[in-house]
Amino acid sequence: MMVTSPSRSRNVMVVVDPTPQSAAALQYALSHALVEQDKLILFYIENPSSWKNALATFIRKSSNSSSSAPNSISEGAFGTDADFLDQMRRACEVAQPKINVKIEKTDMDGKDKASVILSKSKDLRIDLIIIGQKRSLSSAILGIKRQNGSLKGPKAIDKVDYLIENSPCSCVAVQKKGQNGGYVLNSKTHKNFWLLA
Numbered sequence: 001m002m003v004t005s006p007s008r009s010r011n012v013m014v015v016v017d018p019t020p021q022s023a024a025a026l027q028y029a030l031s032h033a034l035v036e037q038d039k040l041i042l043f044y045i046e047n048p049s050s051w052k053n054a055l056a057t058f059i060r061k062s063s064n065s066s067s068s069a070p071n072s073i074s075e076g077a078f079g080t081d082a083d084f085l086d087q088m089r090r091a092c093e094v095a096q097p098k099i100n101v102k103i104e105k106t107d108m109d110g111k112d113k114a115s116v117i118l119s120k121s122k123d124l125r126i127d128l129i130i131i132g133q134k135r136s137l138s139s140a141i142l143g144i145k146r147q148n149g150s151l152k153g154p155k156a157i158d159k160v161d162y163l164i165e166n167s168p169c170s171c172v173a174v175q176k177k178g179q180n181g182g183y184v185l186n187s188k189t190h191k192n193f194w195l196l197a
Contacts, residue, residue, distance in 0.1 A: 010127040021132025024176035030095040114159040133173035
């Protein structure tokens with residue numbers, strides 16, 4: 001599921017927060033999805049009560065230059081929202097110096113996260129959404145949870161599955177498998193697609 005070079009610049013949104021799943025999504029974007037003329041938008045939904053309790057990620061600058069930068073995103077801790085966003089931006093600039101990186105922040109305004117992401121992706125004319133996904137063994141085996149047999153809203157199924165099914169643009173959910181195990185990708189057309197690192 002490697003992305004080929006498009007004929008025009010794309011707007012690629014990576015949904016970020018201080019979690020290992022978000023770091024994996026950014027790693028995948030930097031190493032497999034972005035091409036030189038793309039614009040990368042790091043999209044963060046502010047939720048003051050959640051970041052304090054979330055498992056944080058840490059982005060370290062590699063002692064080497066950009067060649068190992070995509071692999072320099074790993075688990076750790078951040079002090080504030082601004083810290084992890086700035087560190088993510090710096091890691092992007094080291095890994096892909098020719099890509100324009102922008103940070104977009106919004107709050108939930110009483111909406112669910114999936115609806116906020118879809119709304120913002122339409123406003124920004126996003127071509128590709130990349131989001132980290134954490135799936136339990138039971139949800140991976142049983143598949144998408146549905147209410148009354150239909151997909152009616154983000155609460156009926158996992159928010160990532162809802163985004164994949166309802167996004168007007170391409171949406172890829174990323175799970176990192178082990179240190180060098182590669183990625184498991186999910187999209188409308190590919191389910192549990194293994195991409196070796």
